[in-house]
Amino acid sequence: MDKDRKQTDRRTQTEQVRGYREDIRKAVEVMNRGGVILYPTDTIWGIGCDATNGEAVRRVYEIKRRVDSKALITLVDSDVKVQFYVREVPDVAWDLIELAEKPLTVIYDGARNLAPELLAEDGSVAIRVTREAFSRELCMRMKRAVVSTSANVSGSPAPRCFADIAPEIREAVDYVCTSRRDERQNPPASAIVKLGCGGEVRIIRE
Numbered sequence: 001m002d003k004d005r006k007q008t009d010r011r012t013q014t015e016q017v018r019g020y021r022e023d024i025r026k027a028v029e030v031m032n033r034g035g036v037i038l039y040p041t042d043t044i045w046g047i048g049c050d051a052t053n054g055e056a057v058r059r060v061y062e063i064k065r066r067v068d069s070k071a072l073i074t075l076v077d078s079d080v081k082v083q084f085y086v087r088e089v090p091d092v093a094w095d096l097i098e099l100a101e102k103p104l105t106v107i108y109d110g111a112r113n114l115a116p117e118l119l120a121e122d123g124s125v126a127i128r129v130t131r132e133a134f135s136r137e138l139c140m141r142m143k144r145a146v147v148s149t150s151a152n153v154s155g156s157p158a159p160r161c162f163a164d165i166a167p168e169i170r171e172a173v174d175y176v177c178t179s180r181r182d183e184r185q186n187p188p189a190s191a192i193v194k195l196g197c198g199g200e201v202r203i204i205r206e
Contacts, residue, residue, distance in 0.1 A: 020134070023179045028141045035174035036060055038165065041075065041148050042103045042132035044158050044186050045165060047173065048075075051145035054115040060147055061117070063172045066154035071120035073105050073190075075130045075148045077139035082127055085113050085145055090199040097129055103190035104128065107204070114145065128190055134179050150189070161186050 027037045027048075034056050036049045047063060049056035051074040060072065076082060079097065083089055087110035096104060111118075111125035119125050128148070130136050139146050150158040151165045159165045162181040170176055192204040 020137075020179055023177050024134070024138050024141055027138060027175055027177055030175040031056070031142060031146070036063065036172075037175045037177060038151055038170060038173045039135065039138065039177040040132075040162070040180040040183075040186070041135045042128070042130040043188065043190050044160070045151045045162055046148040047151050047169070048138075048149075049147045050142070051114050051118055051147050054117045057115045057117040057147060060149060063169065064149060064152070064154045070154075071124070071126055072118055072147050072149045073126040073128060074114065074118060074145040075128055075135055075139055076145050077130060077136045079129055081139075081145065082108075082129065085125065085127060086110055087112055090195050092199045092201060093195055096193060096201070100191070103130070103132075103187065105190045105192045107192065107194040109196070118147065124194070126192065134177075158189065159186075160184075 027039060030037055031048070031050045034050065034053050036047060036056060036059050039046060039048050047060050049060055051057070057072065076085070079094065086108040089108065093106055093108070096106060105126050105128040107124050107126045109124050111123055114125060130139065151169050152158050153166065153169070161184050191206055194202045194204055
């Protein structure tokens with residue numbers, strides 16, 4: 001009986017991994033075509049796209065009914081990627097990222113290699129290094145930063161889980177990921193800090 005159960009568990013795990021990989025493959029394919037996706041992150045479910053594609057970023061603003069003067073967060077899968085998108089990363093950033101006990105979004109001055117539509121008016125960019133398995137793999141397979149903004153119309157409550165996402169948001173994107181849909185309580189939104197050029201740290205959201 002135990003042997004049968006173990007074999008069943010292994011088959012289930014294998015099927016889950018295959019489904020997970022196929023989900024990521026489809027999501028990356030859509031973003032590479034300039035499409036917009038709905039996907040699970042290290043915090044709440046997010047609306048995402050290729051962070052280097054200005055047209056795709058504009059579509060995200062349209063879906064959220066949000067003015068483009070408000071910058072969007074972008075996810076990367078490693079510390080190295082941060083340096084590709086920021087001209088000069090203050091040393092304190094690495095300490096903050098390493099010591100953070102929850103997902104941490106850092107706002108950096110001097111953004112580069114990203115769609116201008118993604119940036120704040122002062123040229124800064126909000127980047128988070130995700131450690132969560134799905135979003136990390138997604139960013140790695142995409143090979144570019146991925147936009148991550150809460151899956152709700154601007155001004156409405158952020159969804160606590162996939163079931164809370166409004167139908168109009170699900171219908172507006174080009175692909176809805178199938179992974180992690182059955183979770184009933186996703187982690188809360190990330191902490192946010194802004195770094196000045198001199199290494200000053202300002203807490204935006206704890």
